[in-house]
Amino acid sequence: MQENPAMSLSNPGDSLFVQSLARGMSVLEAFREADGPLSLAQIATRAGLTRSAAQRLVHTFRKLGYLTLSEDGRGFRLDLPILDLTHDYLRLNPLVRRASPVLLELRRNVRERVDLSLFDGRRMVYAARMQSKRETFFATLVGNSVPTACTSGGWAVMAMLPDDEVDAILEGQQIPQITPRTLTDPSAIREQITLARANGHALAIEQILMGEVAVGVAIPDADGRPIAAIHIAASLSEWAPEDFRRRVAPLAAEAVRSILSN
Structure with a gap:
């Protein structure tokens, strides 16, 4: 698996850098080279987040349409707005x-x-x-x-x-x-x-x-x-x-x- 770029982002001296946005992007980047839908635990691990942080971000992306539940309901996958x-x-x-x-x-x-x-x-x-x-x-x-x-x-x-x-x-x-x-x-x-x-x-x-x-x-x-x-x-x-x-x-x-x- 390629390195998730947002996992290593740390810019304490950059007042314009939005760390919460970087964490959100790390959730989307977690799907890079994935073999199939990812569970919440897998997303958290790949994104370098706590489970609770991953849960909130996944919920937000589902509301925005960028993530959806897999057909079997056991994981998440990217959805059509990514293609937009x-x-x-x-x-x-x-x-x-x-x-x-x-x-x-x-x-x-x-x-x-x-x-x-x-x-x-x-x-x-x-x-x-x-x-x-x-x-x-x-x-x-x-x-x-x-x-x-x-x-x-x-x-x-x-x-x-x-x-x-x-x-x-x-x-x-x-x-x-x-x-x-x-x-x-x-x-x-x-x-x-x-x-x-x-x-x-x-x-x-x-x-x-x-x-x-x-x-x-x-x-x-x-x-x-x-x-x-x-x-x-x-x-x-x-x-x-x-x-x-x-x-x-x-x-x-x-x-x-x-x-x-x-």
């Missing part, structure tokens, strides 16, 4: 708005899965997912996140960062072994970052899903810092990795240029 906030985030995010028509055109050209992921330190968070003919359920969900160190887009993003920031990402965590081929040795990942710097894109083979090859190209902001990446992914049963690279990497790079010029 997600929709508002996506429609108001200037990068997502600029990128959407470009990604649609890219998907039509490559006829494979096209994703837009946003760089958030040690993870890449998917903000747009344009599917191919073969996907698992969780792979289709906007908001799903993967470690920056394990993806083509993450390697491309790190290729645009100074070495000390790359070191902070790679050495400050235990890199998960997602598939048998996932690179977990920081030196091996640095080799991929070096290749991405030279090529302008990254090629990842079976890092997140077995049988998948992916090309990632980073998207920088106006100051040249990476903020996102385009991923194009396909099946190794249909593509040799180098053939896939030659086919899609120039198209992904052109898509990035189109996004930046909009």
